[in-house]
Amino acid sequence: MKGFYQTAGLVGWVFWTWLLMVPVFGMIMWLEVTHLNVYSIVSFILFVVLITYIFGRQKVTMEADGLRFRKLASIHSDYITYDEMSQIQFTKRTVIFSVRGEQYNYWLSPKFHQALKAYFETSDI
Template sequence: MRSYYQTGGLSGLVIWAWVLMIGLLALTLQLEFITFNVWTYLVASIFVVAVVFMVLRHKVELTDDYIHLKQILSFNRLSIRLDGIKHVQMTKHGIIFDYNDNSYDLLLTKKMRSAIEQKIGAKK
């Protein structure tokens, strides 16, 4: 099963704040120059590309034994064994867990969240 995810918690908030600052810069340039010029177009284009990149590069794939996370700037994926996941907390919109002394907070779709919950429940 494949879906998209977003980083949750404070780190996700910081990442999206940086992306939204690019949009704010585009808006400020538009208001400062009064006319839509090449600089406004360039920064607005960078903002749109950054938003699309942030949404479409965060992919999650659930197999029988693994959760594969494709991260933003990595061409490889992070593979997490389902039997190695510890301290699982199912939240309203995602999952928080520990794996190899790292803590992960993921915002998932309802379908993916319930599928992971079912797989983890079946393993334990």
């Protein structure tokens, strides 16, 4: 099964805050000059392109023995087996787990979240 993910928690907040600075820059330039200018248009277009790229690129795949996370700016993907995962917690839209002492916190698409939760409820892991 395939789905989409976003980093959750503090890392996600910091990432999206910096990303939202792009249209804020465009709005400030628009208000300072008092008319729509090239800087505003370019920053708004850049924001839309970045958002489209981010949502299209960050995919997760549930495979037979693990999860494969496709990263934003890398040609490689992270593969985490179910055996490596410990301290698994599900919230309304997120999954939190630990792998080799490192904590992961992902916000998942609803169908993928339900499928992953059902898998862990029925498995012996």
